[in-house]
Amino acid sequence: MISVKNLYHSYNKDGKYQVKDVSFEVANGEVFGFLGPSGAGKSTALNILTGLLPLQQGEVVVGGYDLKKVSNERFNKIGMSFEQSNVYSKLTAKENLDFYRKLFDVPTLDSHALLKLVGLEGKEHVKAGEFSKGMKHRLTFARSMINNPEMWFLDEPTTGLDPSIAADIKDIIKEKNKEGVTVFLTTHNMFIADELCDRVAFIVDGEIKLIDSPKNLKLQYGDKLVEVEYMEKGEVIKTTLSTVLPEDKRELQKIIEHHDIQTMHTKEATLEEIFIKVTGRGLV
Amino acid sequence: MIRKIWAIFRRDLKVNLKDSIALYILFIPIFLAVLINLFTPGINETTVDLALLEGDNPSQISYLEQFAEVELFKTIDQVQQRVEERDATIGIVPENGGYYLMTQGNEPEGIVDYAKILTSFYELDISMEETNSELFDFERTVPPLKKTLVNTMILLISILGGMLIALNIVEEKADNTLSAINLTPAGRLTFVLGKSVIGVLLSIIGTLSLIVITGFGTVNLLQLLLVLLVTSLLSISVGFIQGLTSSDIMTAAGSIKILFLPLLAGVLAIEMLGDKWQKFFYWNPFYWAYKGNDLILSQSGTWSQIFMYSSIVLLISGIVYLFLAPKIRKGLE
Numbered sequence: 013m014i015s016v017k018n019l020y021h022s023y024n025k026d027g028k029y030q031v032k033d034v035s036f037e038v039a040n041g042e043v044f045g046f047l048g049p050s051g052a053g054k055s056t057a058l059n060i061l062t063g064l065l066p067l068q069q070g071e072v073v074v075g076g077y078d079l080k081k082v083s084n085e086r087f088n089k090i091g092m093s094f095e096q097s098n099v100y101s102k103l104t105a106k107e108n109l110d111f112y113r114k115l116f117d118v119p120t121l122d123s124h125a126l127l128k129l130v131g132l133e134g135k136e137h138v139k140a141g142e143f144s145k146g147m148k149h150r151l152t153f154a155r156s157m158i159n160n161p162e163m164w165f166l167d168e169p170t171t172g173l174d175p176s177i178a179a180d181i182k183d184i185i186k187e188k189n190k191e192g193v194t195v196f197l198t199t200h201n202m203f204i205a206d207e208l209c210d211r212v213a214f215i216v217d218g219e220i221k222l223i224d225s226p227k228n229l230k231l232q233y234g235d236k237l238v239e240v241e242y243m244e245k246g247e248v249i250k251t252t253l254s255t256v257l258p259e260d261k262r263e264l265q266k267i268i269e270h271h272d273i274q275t276m277h278t279k280e281a282t283l284e285e286i287f288i289k290v291t292g293r294g295l296v
Numbered sequence: 297m298i299r300k301i302w303a304i305f306r307r308d309l310k311v312n313l314k315d316s317i318a319l320y321i322l323f324i325p326i327f328l329a330v331l332i333n334l335f336t337p338g339i340n341e342t343t344v345d346l347a348l349l350e351g352d353n354p355s356q357i358s359y360l361e362q363f364a365e366v367e368l369f370k371t372i373d374q375v376q377q378r379v380e381e382r383d384a385t386i387g388i389v390p391e392n393g394g395y396y397l398m399t400q401g402n403e404p405e406g407i408v409d410y411a412k413i414l415t416s417f418y419e420l421d422i423s424m425e426e427t428n429s430e431l432f433d434f435e436r437t438v439p440p441l442k443k444t445l446v447n448t449m450i451l452l453i454s455i456l457g458g459m460l461i462a463l464n465i466v467e468e469k470a471d472n473t474l475s476a477i478n479l480t481p482a483g484r485l486t487f488v489l490g491k492s493v494i495g496v497l498l499s500i501i502g503t504l505s506l507i508v509i510t511g512f513g514t515v516n517l518l519q520l521l522l523v524l525l526v527t528s529l530l531s532i533s534v535g536f537i538q539g540l541t542s543s544d545i546m547t548a549a550g551s552i553k554i555l556f557l558p559l560l561a562g563v564l565a566i567e568m569l570g571d572k573w574q575k576f577f578y579w580n581p582f583y584w585a586y587k588g589n590d591l592i593l594s595q596s597g598t599w600s601q602i603f604m605y606s607s608i609v610l611l612i613s614g615i616v617y618l619f620l621a622p623k624i625r626k627g628l629e
Contacts, residue, residue: 062479063478063479064475064478064479066629084481084482084483085481087479087480087481088481090479092476092479094472094475094476096472098471098472098473098475098476099471099473099476100307100311100467100471100473101470101471102311102314102315102467103307103310103311107307107310111303111307112476112480114299114300114303115300115303115477115480115481115482116480116481117481152476155476
């Protein structure tokens with residue numbers, strides 16, 4: 013479990029806060045997403061939770077460890093995948109993982125198995141410096157699982173990856189979550205958040221604007237629309253109708269009864285549209 | 297903790313063995329040892345040097361030439377100039393019907409005693425036939441030039457240890473791996489100790505190779521180890537700082553060369569300057585390390601002397617470390 017109360021952080025300690033009065037809780041086994049544009053304070057908050065940045069103000073408990081009391085033991089329980097790949101370029105993929113295995117006090121996963129899991133099978137003995145950006149990212153991602161973490165922190169886990177690799181990464185995250193791993197991820201990709209997260213927090217200018225599940229957000233902020241394509245006098249007509257307004261409902265019924273329907277989709281608002289609606293800001 | 301320190305050291309060694317600059321640093325002590333052997337004279341080519349006035353006392357000159365290398369000068373000023381040169385030449389100058397020994401002040405005691413004995417023997421008219429030969433140790437079991445070079449190289453090797461640490465820290469920075477290390481149960485102390493091992497081992501193994509190859513293998517190794525360890529503390533601290541503040545390997549290697557300055561200053565002060573100048577170098581840990589090593593290499597150092605010099609080096613290096621520690625801590629965050 014992660015518990016954060018009234019968290020503040022200022023890099024220059026000059027009263028200008030990059031994280032302001034942030035409070036939230038993440039339950040065990042939950043996938044929680046921190047969503048916001050670049051510079052919103054996502055990574056700052058993440059780095060405080062992992063211990064990369066010192067806790068200046070507020071109360072933070074991660075996996076039962078109060079961050080005010082420094083304990084290296086807690087790192088046995090957490091894993092972190094960085095947005096920027098950070099592996100030893102002069103060591104091979106396997107040497108990289110083997111080295112990190114020796115730094116933990118808990119049973120670790122086999123390096124070969126991890127490399128296979130992230131699609132780097134056969135690249136065990138290739139120096140990481142010779143890897144492509146995507147391969148380095150997968151190696152960094154594999155390393156974050158090495159200690160079988162209970163709390164898994166993922167900083168922009170799919171940013172810059174091609175769609176097939178991103179899909180693999182998402183599958184692994186889902187699989188780990190099914191095994192009971194608590195996931196805290198930051199992203200500015202709302203599709204990733206929508207697909208993976210049980211709950212999301214919108215963060216802008218260091219402040220949390222809203223926390224809820226993607227489903228609730230869509231129900232609350234999305235317009236209930238249906239998009240219909242039908243044939244009329246040999247032509248394809250496309251129209252969007254509300255499922256709430258009485259006249260639109262009647263129109264929809266008439267189209268279904270008297271025309272040949274080509275396609276019909278309910279049109280939910282995307283998380284990105286909701287984000288813009290709630291925060292008044294875009295995600296880039 | 298030991299297991300993690302060992303893992304960090306093994307990783308560094310693995311990387312260093314793949315890197316040409318690091319490999320060069322690792323093997324330089326052996327190259328230096330071979331060079332010293334090639335270019336320094338052996339003990340049989342060295343002798344005690346005396347400086348006398350030309351034509352003052354031909355019989356004395358002939359007598360002394362049997363036992364020492366005698367150089368002749370026209371004036372007392374010239375004798376004095378010769379005595380003030382960097383080697384341990386003793387002047388024998390007439391005064392009030394007798395002779396006095398002109399010394400610079402930093403000559404080994406045994407050489408001064410030897411000159412005194414020769415002068416007394418001449419005055420007592422003791423001939424070669426009336427003497428028994430006996431081997432006597434003038435604190436010169438090895439050639440002085442070779443000892444000076446080996447001593448300087450021992451200090452240089454400790455700096456190379458710091459340089460190697462700096463290179464490894466720069467690599468961590470370039471690959472941005474410090475943040476990943478910070479999220480493992482290996483704490484900062486473990487990391488610092490792990491990173492230091494390769495520097496200390498280079499210092500120890502490099503020095504052992506150097507002294508064995510150059511023929512100093514019979515010195516008191518424990519005494520040498522003590523001085524090496526305390527000297528390494530300074531090099532390690534500077535190695536960390538330079539590694540953390542340098543953006544690339546060449547900058548780090550270049551920055552750590554700053555330590556060559558106090559090293560050379562310490563060596564030159566002891567070898568070339570008179571007693572009155574020595575106090576200006578007391579701040580320099582290399583000065584005291586050189587003194588300690590000098591006693592060890594000439595196999596004349598007592599444990600109390602070595603402890604004293606080591607304590608001074610440790611104290612100065614400790615002060616430097618205390619000054620640098622906050623910057624190291626911050627750099628590792």
